[in-house]
Amino acid sequence: MDMRESTSGAPASAALRVNGARLWDSLMQLARIGATEKGGVCRLALTELDRQARDLFVAWAKEIGCAVRIDAIGNIFARRAGTRDDLPPVTTGSHIDTQPTGGKFDGNYGVLAGLEVLRTLAEAGVMTPAPLEVAVWTNEEGSRFVPVMMGSGVFAGAFTLDHVLAQRDREGVSVRDALEAIGYAGPSAAPHPVGAYFEAHIEQGPVLEAHDTTIGVVQGALGQRWYDVSVHGMEAHAGPTPMELRRDALLVAAELIMTVNRIARDHAPHGRGTVGWVDVHPNSRNVIPGRVTLTVDLRAPDDTALTAMDSTLRAACAAAGAKAGMRIDVEQVVYFAPQPFDPALVEAVRAGAAALGLSAMDVISGAGHDAVYLARVAPAAMIFVPCKDGISHNEIEDARPEHLEAGCNVLLHAMLNAAQAMGSTTR
């Protein structure tokens, strides 16, 4: 089988497979930049370490003949020409910035899986009708600069370039200056059209592992509503104050914590409800809490469900406040709309897994990813692979080489099929 003769894609390339060992080696090589003692990675966006990682990616992309372009927010696009180079590219990618105590796979896997796809095609001499592209999106994590998913957000028009360039880190350094300092401030230009966008990512959750399944066919991303809730009771001494004369803000907060859990369970299987942060005032062992502030994070796959959850939360707070005679403030601080992925691309992921004989299941992304912004401007889909114990954003984040390889093979064939399909479409 000499696939170097093939120039039209699908038929001759069906037997193509990525090189799993090369993918793993690249992941481990990239992970040395910012490696932590505990086996994780600390590589905050737009730092010197980020520059080193970007330079390594750019060098690797150029080695296989890619054209590399940087945009004004520092997103990197490594482009492999198509036989019909006028077509918009089939793009994949993710990010290589990490959390302060991040792992080796979050984001990095999506970028290097894309690179491995291009390396595999280069090695096999397979040309696609549409060009292929690997994107490295700037500052997905948001650990140093907010907003999170900054690069993909600018690309998709969620934020203006000027707004994000003016953001500063805790030391007062702006995004603009940090980009220039590392040499990744490209020229300003309108975002280029993207024909299709795929993103491979570790699941960052426990579902695939719990189902002993290799490929998560991601249907979309949950919508999110985040709130700050404050319960205003009355601080008093724990000893001299009888139970019936108390106005214990923590007791009411405890009810709300249980209510948030119930709201999510009433919207099974995809509803989520989390109280992750609690502040008790004065937080003293023998003082009845006078004020408790807590965060609420509600997520659902569609806006009907999310709106219903919002209404239930507000009604529960109002009822709890009325019953306890306390003021309860509910302020929504974040809203992300639910984002379904493109049905045809989702089907391409599912078909790819099936053709490869991999176990697969439909899943939903509970977290935000660059693909969620890309879905606003292009057909998009994601491929999840398991991560150990569902743990991410942690130095002990881990994934199995065979799962990473499997996900990369799904990505390869999904991209090939999309590039082929675009070539068959009259434009």
Added chain:
Amino acid sequence: MDMRESTSGAPASAALRVNGARLWDSLMQLARIGATEKGGVCRLALTELDRQARDLFVAWAKEIGCAVRIDAIGNIFARRAGTRDDLPPVTTGSHIDTQPTGGKFDGNYGVLAGLEVLRTLAEAGVMTPAPLEVAVWTNEEGSRFVPVMMGSGVFAGAFTLDHVLAQRDREGVSVRDALEAIGYAGPSAAPHPVGAYFEAHIEQGPVLEAHDTTIGVVQGALGQRWYDVSVHGMEAHAGPTPMELRRDALLVAAELIMTVNRIARDHAPHGRGTVGWVDVHPNSRNVIPGRVTLTVDLRAPDDTALTAMDSTLRAACAAAGAKAGMRIDVEQVVYFAPQPFDPALVEAVRAGAAALGLSAMDVISGAGHDAVYLARVAPAAMIFVPCKDGISHNEIEDARPEHLEAGCNVLLHAMLNAAQAMGSTTR
């Protein structure tokens, strides 16, 4: 009416009343030492301000002919001789150290009410069979040095002198050095016998005000058990982790907070249950809490109830842990035994209030007071008066002059009756 002729107490002194204006003036004068801008007092134990306040009390006591003695832990005893000076004294008192943001009345009222009783008797020329004594107990608040109720604790044998002298504040200054620095390190000696001990105090709670009642006839002090409880779940991302795969430590903690409340209400009217302090880890808006530590404070008037509450708490933690598949650690960190007061002295307080035509009700002390330690070595009782909104340990702590005067009159007659009764007893 010339009471100066009376030397035997009760009959001729039944019409005696304290000087409420003088009591109030002395309270306001003492409150200037360490006065805060918000109208409170900051006069930590064994500081220069404490010395000034002690000196003022000693000067006032000497003005009315009291003998003043200091013991090795700095307790001050101002003694007014009796006609049978071999009898143990009828003692009253409290403390004049305050919280960092303390008020004018907590402790100070008990000391100056005792002084006002002696002033009234001196002015009226009334002699009692047993001597009368006003004690100023060192470091009741425990804000600078622990343990709390240090002076009365040493007097009652709860702590050894050497142990407390070696305690240090945050700057490393020992109790021993601080006592010497302010000139209140007296000679070491065995505690003298106390015939009866009364302590007047603001309630520091809302019960008297809620019942529009002037005098609280204190039956005793609640026993206390304090715990540290840790719930060990599993930290995970709020987005990607479905509800059924979570091990949310905060959700279990919320159940325990409600359980603590229920346990106290099941032991009405005097049972108390408080979670005052909560620590959530990692306390991040979109991370399911992996570990929650909380304090539990249980109080009850008798050990049978307190033991039952302890058992229920432990069983509830065990059940919650088993249900959630989480380890829950329960560690008891403090135990104070319930302390009933002396029935005859309690009756003397009640009778005093009735004779004076004051509204009165039986109450229980939810907090610790010097009287609780004194009750271990002498018959003891307390007199509570209302404080505004039940607020104490706060610069806005407030009390009405007529309530303070009324409580002082009850103290006067309770002490007179006790001193009379002791004089009638063959020893």
